[in-house]
Each structure stands twice: as C-alpha cells, then as structure tokens.
Amino acid sequence: MSTEIPVALPMDSQDATVGIIGMGDMGRLYAKKISAAGWKVTACDRPDKYENLKAEFQGSSVTILENGHLVSRCSDYIIYSVEAENIDAVVKLYGPSTKMGAIVGGQTSCKAPEIAAFERHLPKDVEIISCHSLHGPKVDSRGQPLVIIPHRATPEGTALITRILSCFRSKTVQLSAQEHDRITADTQAVTHAAFLSMGTAWHANAQFPWEVERYNAGGIENVKINIMMRIYSNKWHVYAGLAILNPAARDQIRAYAESVTELFKLMISHKKQEFSDRIIAAGTAVFGRHRGSPLLLRDDILDQYSLSSTQIPKSERRPNSHLSLLAMVDCWWKLGIVPYDHMICETPLFRLWLGVVEYVYRDRRLLEECIETAMEDDIFRMDDIEFTFAARGWSDAVSFGDFESYRKRFEKVQTYFAPRVAEATRLGNEMIAKIFEKTRDETSEEAPA
Numbered sequence: 001m002s003t004e005i006p007v008a009l010p011m012d013s014q015d016a017t018v019g020i021i022g023m024g025d026m027g028r029l030y031a032k033k034i035s036a037a038g039w040k041v042t043a044c045d046r047p048d049k050y051e052n053l054k055a056e057f058q059g060s061s062v063t064i065l066e067n068g069h070l071v072s073r074c075s076d077y078i079i080y081s082v083e084a085e086n087i088d089a090v091v092k093l094y095g096p097s098t099k100m101g102a103i104v105g106g107q108t109s110c111k112a113p114e115i116a117a118f119e120r121h122l123p124k125d126v127e128i129i130s131c132h133s134l135h136g137p138k139v140d141s142r143g144q145p146l147v148i149i150p151h152r153a154t155p156e157g158t159a160l161i162t163r164i165l166s167c168f169r170s171k172t173v174q175l176s177a178q179e180h181d182r183i184t185a186d187t188q189a190v191t192h193a194a195f196l197s198m199g200t201a202w203h204a205n206a207q208f209p210w211e212v213e214r215y216n217a218g219g220i221e222n223v224k225i226n227i228m229m230r231i232y233s234n235k236w237h238v239y240a241g242l243a244i245l246n247p248a249a250r251d252q253i254r255a256y257a258e259s260v261t262e263l264f265k266l267m268i269s270h271k272k273q274e275f276s277d278r279i280i281a282a283g284t285a286v287f288g289r290h291r292g293s294p295l296l297l298r299d300d301i302l303d304q305y306s307l308s309s310t311q312i313p314k315s316e317r318r319p320n321s322h323l324s325l326l327a328m329v330d331c332w333w334k335l336g337i338v339p340y341d342h343m344i345c346e347t348p349l350f351r352l353w354l355g356v357v358e359y360v361y362r363d364r365r366l367l368e369e370c371i372e373t374a375m376e377d378d379i380f381r382m383d384d385i386e387f388t389f390a391a392r393g394w395s396d397a398v399s400f401g402d403f404e405s406y407r408k409r410f411e412k413v414q415t416y417f418a419p420r421v422a423e424a425t426r427l428g429n430e431m432i433a434k435i436f437e438k439t440r441d442e443t444s445e446e447a448p449a
C-alpha cells in the first residue's frame, strides 16, 4: 500500500460527494439510493444524454453534470457504472481528471479488466475500492450480497465506502478481485449459459413454452421459464461482459456444454445404466453433504407464478428429462464445484436455479423420473437436441470472445420473446420477492428499490 495517498476525506459526516459515471439501470439505482441516504451525488452519462438526464433529475437531489471529467473533479468517491467492454476506454478518458486523494471504484461484473484499467489510467494518489451488487436493478437490494473490493486502499477509505454503501442494506462481503471473479464465474456464468440455451432452444423450435402442454407442469417449469425471460429482458452486454471477460467463466461454460453433449449422446444411444450411474455419482458429489439441510425452494410457492392461462393438475403433469439441470450437476461434479460453498456471491437467479436443481436431486422419485424420461420419452428429444446445439453455440460465442456475435445471438431470441416480457418481469419480481422475503433482514423498514 503506497504511503502517497492523502487521507483527506470526511470520515465522520455525510459530506463526501459520490460521483457516478454511467447512468444506466445500475447507475440510476446507485444514484437514487445513495442520495436518498443523505450523500451528495453527482452523475453523468454520455455527453449527448446530458440535457435529457438533467431534465429527468430536475428537482431531485442528484446533480447531473455534462461529462465524467466534471464528475471526477468534484467527487470523493467515483463509481464507474458502464459496460464492462468499455471500462478501459472510459477510465482512460476520465481517470486523469480524478480529484486528488479521491477513491475510485467500479460496478462492472468482472473485476480483472476493471482493476487493470484503474491501475493503468488513474493517478497514483487515488485509492481503488470497487464494488459489485449481486442483483439486477429491479431487485430489492436488502439482504442480497454486495462485494466490496479494497484493492489499493486505506482502512479509513474502506470504512467510508462501506458506510456509503450500507444504504443498500445488503450483505457486505470483502473479497479480492481475483476471488470475486473466480466465485462469480461459478455462480453467474454457468447459470446464465443454461438459461440462454433454454431460450435459444425454445426459439429454435418456434415454441412459447407456456403455450406447450408439456411445460405447463407447475413449479420447476415456471421457474425455468421465468428466469429465462428475466435474462432475455436484461441488456445483452451484462451477460456478454461477465462471460467473455472472465477466463474462468469461459472454461466453465465450455465444461457445461460438454456435459450437455455427453449426456445427450448417452440418452440417444439408450445407455441407461451408464447414464444413471453418472447422474447418481454427480448428485452424491454435489448434494451429499447437504442431504439434511432445508430445501431452498418450495413447489407450492412456485406453482403460483405461471405465464400459462391453463394449470394442469399435479397428477396429470408430464415428467421432463431436465437435461439442462442434469448437465449442471454433471458439470459442477466434473469441475469439483460445490455450489453451496459460493453462497457469499449468490445472485437471485443462482439461488433459484440451485433451488430447482436441489429440489430434483433430493427427491429420488423425481430424479428417477428424469432418468426414465431422458431414456424413453421421444417427445423431449426435439427440445433436448436443440438445447444441446444451443449450449454449444453459446460456449463458442463466449470462447471466440466476439461481443458482436454474442449480441446478435442474444437479440434474436430477445425479440422473439419480447411480447411477453413485461408480464414475465412482473411475475418474476413477485416470485423473487416471495421467495426472498424469508431470507431478507426482517427488521428493515425501507421500501423495496
């Protein structure tokens, strides 16, 4: 830690000014929450958005400035909340204007390129303390993990940033940038790969899953459809950035595609014993230590959140092979990942996904039903073959590191599902709020973000 850093910030009052560069979905959430907690906030987006943004925030306690130079010059803590792909260029542009002795951080989802940009372009007298809220902009931040990364920091600086960000009432966890990237690759990247692939496969089969009888099978199917819709309602660059820029994520997405392919080959060659042994061995490795703990999800809650107009009674529901889910456990097993070890960096989607997977693996009857369906039921074959193509396609898109082709793949499916996005977002929010109400800090009086 360099001794050059002047500790000139106000530590015991709310006098520090927080600057936000990038007023997209997350930047706005940060600006609103931090200013509501009593801190002075200045913010900007690209210069061409200045007039509109200024009009929008007129009369609020957020001061909109024309560009990142002006924000950087007057702010004690500057948060870059821009696309991960752009972080180097934006820090290069505004970093030299950083106020002397200020603290700088970023909110991008992958920390290696962000920290590299800070080290490359920021003056040496500046502290670097980054953060990452592990939830999307429409989720109640209370009780969700918030990672703080004191990279080039004094204890006083870290204490100040922790105090500023305490307005989110999140579960704060301090990690290094490397630890952050490794854990979020495990929690986020593979989860997204599974749901991106589901959307691609449904689109390839020209299906809206809620209109297809075999997907009106209650709890698990509802969660799968709702999460898939949620991911495709977000911006493509969020998922592209955290997958393409994080080398650990790339490897894991490839391992997931391999598991999907290998299991699918066993299915179509009817190698039931080999398939079943592999599923059981993976399940034991991943869930063995957690057999006694309470389940993360309850089916009766999930049944309420369906996009379908008809509900099929439980006794008449058709079992599913759940290839997406079997492959997830297979890939965790192969990579030696025990997902429960990563709950410090859980996102709502990861928790839901783990909840669904666990729900199947801890019910021997359900798991055997999946194995039986995977082997014998041809109805799911057309879905599973498209899912296999899709998983490999996403893995290729990520390993080629090509943002533009990632964007095209994503937006094609996003456009297809767009007509039902508003409704799915509302349902998904209700579902997440209901599921998380038990885990949230019960004493909090704040309204959801």
Ligand SMILES: NC(=O)C1=CN([C@@H]2O[C@H](COP(=O)(O)OP(=O)(O)OC[C@H]3O[C@@H](n4cnc5c(N)ncnc54)[C@H](OP(=O)(O)O)[C@@H]3O)[C@@H](O)[C@H]2O)C=CC1
Pocket: 021, 022, 023, 024, 025, 026, 027, 044, 045, 046, 047, 068, 081, 082, 083, 084, 086, 090, 107, 108, 109, 110, 132, 133, 134, 135, 136, 137, 234, 235, 237, 238, 241, 242
């Ligand atoms: N959305 C999510 O669920 C989460 C996102 N994140 C991370 O947070 C960051 C922001 O994400 P999000 O808010 O969703 O994305 P948005 O696209 O909504 O916001 C990014 C904003 O930064 C602007 N921007 C780009 N370059 C500049 C610049 N030179 N000066 C000022 N503003 C600029 C963009 O403008 P333009 O659109 O014109 O490029 C855009 O308005 C990303 O790195 C993302 O990975 C983290 C947690 C959750």
Ligand SMILES: O=C(O)C(=O)Cc1ccc(O)cc1
Pocket: 108, 109, 133, 134, 135, 136, 188, 231, 234, 238, 242, 347, 348, 349, 350
């Ligand atoms: O919960 C998820 O995985 C999301 O999709 C929202 C999200 C996206 C990017 C992040 O860096 C953190 C959360």
